Amino acid sequence: MKWGILGAAKIARTGLAPAMQVARETELVALATRDPTRAAPFEALVPGLRVHSSYEALLDDPEIEAVYIPLPNHLHLDWSIRAAETGKHVLCEKPIALDARDFDALISTRDTTGKLITEAFMVAHHPQWVLVRDLLAEGVIGPLEHVEGVFTYTNRDRVNIRHSAEMGGGGLRDVGVYPCITTRLATGAEPERLRADIRWQNGVDSFARVWADFPAFTLSFYCGMMQARRQHMLFHGQDGWIALSAPFSGVVYGDCRVEWQQNGDTRSRSFNTANQYALMLENFARSARDNTPFPCPLEFSRGNQAMIDAIFASADP
Structure with a gap:
């Protein structure tokens, strides 16, 4: 599976990009960042890596089959939906949404596009x-x-x-x-x-x-x-x-x-x-390719976000 990464976040640089070098059926081919200097560590890891100057350009890259999204939390929902609608499978950092009610849109997009959309809970694969x-x-x-x-x-x-x-x-x-x-x-x-x-x-x-x-x-x-x-x-x-x-x-x-x-x-x-990031990527590729159940589907993620929502609601003001 050929991957692109939206943004040069630390978790991508230290966690997912290195894991993509050891995970089976996984190849990192492109990165999108608005700051070219932040691409250097990724280019050192992957010689020949394509660096796009915008997120839109990466989503338009026809070679990319899946995208990993480690953007700031408030951007996760929108870019996950946009990526799936352009024909990419989506692995998004947590929280993929800031409210459990937003999962209706994510699940609808997944079911409509036929693309795998998941939250990157690596522990579920350890x-x-x-x-x-x-x-x-x-x-x-x-x-x-x-x-x-x-x-x-x-x-x-x-x-x-x-x-x-x-x-x-x-x-x-x-x-x-x-x-x-x-x-x-x-x-x-x-x-x-x-x-x-x-x-x-x-x-x-x-x-x-x-x-x-x-x-x-x-x-x-x-x-x-x-x-x-x-x-x-x-x-x-x-x-x-x-x-x-x-x-x-x-x-x-x-x-x-x-x-x-x-x-x-x-x-x-x-x-x-055990490399839980690599295992997550391998499970993701298998689920996207064979349409097999993913260990942590959106429905499970929605339950977790509902728990976080309830924790905030229960706290003293």
């Missing part, structure tokens, strides 16, 4: 989450009682889009989505009630604590973008627990390991060689 889902389904830790999560990092760059309310910034949309999606992914359950305390800075959430009631268990997590870097997920059952040392960014944290305890017996499995 084998450690397949293991966690299987352990829970097999009842290894007994009935699940509680899930606990953490995802924080430090971003003090005030001109960064994550500090812009107008661009859809904030910690919940950036990292808070991950405890939500992985809990839903691993359990197959949806929340019934949500409550949150949110700390606001310049119109965006810089820190949030969230509590969620699911039908048979509870979830609590905190997330933020002005704290020391930390991530963790724990699934606690009546007979044991499952802990993930690097649940969301195994490449960054190095020791990507799932540890679980059953009736006092502890086991673990490491996943340090």
